[in-house]
Every structure is written in C-alpha cells, then in structure tokens.
Amino acid sequence: MPTLSRQQLLLLVCITVVWGFNWPMLKIGVTNYPALSFRIISMWIAIPFLALVIWRWRMPFVIPRRHWSELLQLMVSNYLVWYSLVILALPYLNSGRTAILGYTMPIFSAVLGYVIYRDPLKPRAILGVVCASVAVLLLLWHELTSLAGSPWALATVLASAATWGYGTQRMRRTVLTVPTVTAAFWMLTLSTPLMTLLAWFLESSRWHWPSDITWGVILYNTFGVFVFAQTGWLVLARGLPPVASTLSVMFIPILGVFSSSYFLGEVLHAQDYGAVALIVVAIALVLWPTPAPKAPSQAAR
Secondary structure, eight states: OOOOOHHHHHHHHHHHHHHHHHHHHHHHHHHHSOHHHHHHHHHHHHHHHHHHHHHHTTOOOOOOGGGHHHHHHHHIIIIIHHHHHHHHHGGGSOHHHHHHHHTTHHHHHHHHHHHHHOOOOOHHHHHHHHHHHHHHHHHHHHHHTSTTOOHHHHHHHHHHHHHHHHHHHHHHTOOOOSOHHHHHHHHHHHHHHHHHHHHHHHHGGGOOOOOHHHHHHHHHIIIIIIIIIHHHHHHHHHHSOHHHHHHHHTTHHHHHHHHHHHHHOOOOOHHHHHHHHHHHHHHHHHHSOOOOOOOOOTTTO
C-alpha cells in the first residue's frame, strides 16, 4: 500500500470538511428554491471557473475522439445520475439521513468491483456489506413509521450511490490520457445542459430570482463542491487505491449528520446513531487495508 503524501492527506481533509458541511447547505438551498434548478445554477457558474483553472495550469482542453465514449460513461455515472437523483430526493429527507445513505457508495463500489471486475471480496468485506444493509434498514424503518417519510426518496439516494460507486470503479480504471481536471471539466460541461433540460421540464413553473441566502449556498456549492471537492475526489479516485478515499468518506456522512443537527435543528433518533456507527464500521471493513504478511525470517529459511 502506498503512503499518502502530505499534500494528498491535506486534500482529503479539505474534501471531508467541504462535503460534510455541504449537506446542511444543500438542505437550506432546496428549502428555498426548486431543488434541481438550485443545483444547475451552481454548475453553470462553476464551468468557466474550472476552465480558468485548466488554462492557468496550462492543461489541454481537448479530449481525443477515441475517448469520447469513455468520457460519456464517466459523466453519466460520476455526475449526471448522482447529482440529479440526490438533489431531487433531498427535499423529502433530512440532510443527515441523506448523507448517510449517499455515502454507502464505497460499499456499492466494493460489491460492483467484485461482480464486474473480479476484485477480491474478502470475508470482512462481506461483513461490511451486511452492516451497511442493516444501517439502511434502520433508516428505512424510520421513514416508514414517519408521516413525513418518503421511502421512494431513500431508494433514489441508494440508486444514485450505487451509480456513483460504479463510476468510481470506472474512474480508477479509465483509459483517458488527459489530466483529471480536464476530464472533470468536460463531465461537468456535458452533464449541466442535460440537467438543465430536466429542471426546465420539472421546475420551470417555479423559477424565480434566488434570495440572498440561496445565492450564498449556490456559491458554496459552485466553488466548494464543483470546482474543488468533486474535482479533487476524481484526482484521488484515479490515482490512488481505495484506502486513499477511505479517510474522507468515513467521516463525510458523520460530519453531515451532526452539522445538520446543529445548524438545522434536525432531530437525531437512536436508529440514526446506530446507522452512523454501522456505516462507519462497514466502510472500514470494506476499505481499510489488510496488513501485509510478514516476510519469513532468515532462520526459517
């Protein structure tokens, strides 16, 4: 297992903080503005700023034609499905619960890696999948017993997490020859018009000028999520093994849960605490590196 450099560790910490605090931010945004439209405003603003980063760092903009199909598949699984489905489900769930469900992604990634790419799935990984499944059942039980609950929203978030898990596996195996920031720019640029069409179809009758607080959350998403965190995640997912992302994804939903409780007054139930614990255990079981076997001693030879 490679050792994380200081820069990589700092990037992971920053991604954790930005994405963790983004969950209450998202809830504020979708409470005050149509959910998908709120998302696409951030994406449209982020596109030129990400282009500016590529220009400033003297990276290429052009994707070779032979990689267009690969780029489209990465765009759908890493951007289009994840960012569309989660934001549509968020108004019907509290943000902490959505964070827990969304970051079951590493579990889906591990299972899909075994099924599709024949990555080894060890006994502790199977135990991790069981823990994640129990956690989801705890959350589903609460939604089914709550008048405000929406089981379809839970299923939507889980579907988006599974798709993102597949996208992460694809990103680790991508044949793209361009820098990751260039790939991120084109994935964002291609997914934004498609999501805009969907927003126009679903929400255009409710469009209005955002309030000041909504603009603040939009700008947080623009620069914190789309320009920085999502691009940084793709860089790590492409260049490092799963353990590199573990340090981040293990704590993002926890930070999301407790920051949502603090800033939004979301009430945490016993099953929510249990689900947090189970998700952390599950991710650790699936992604934490196995100690390398000790080399035989000279005497044993």
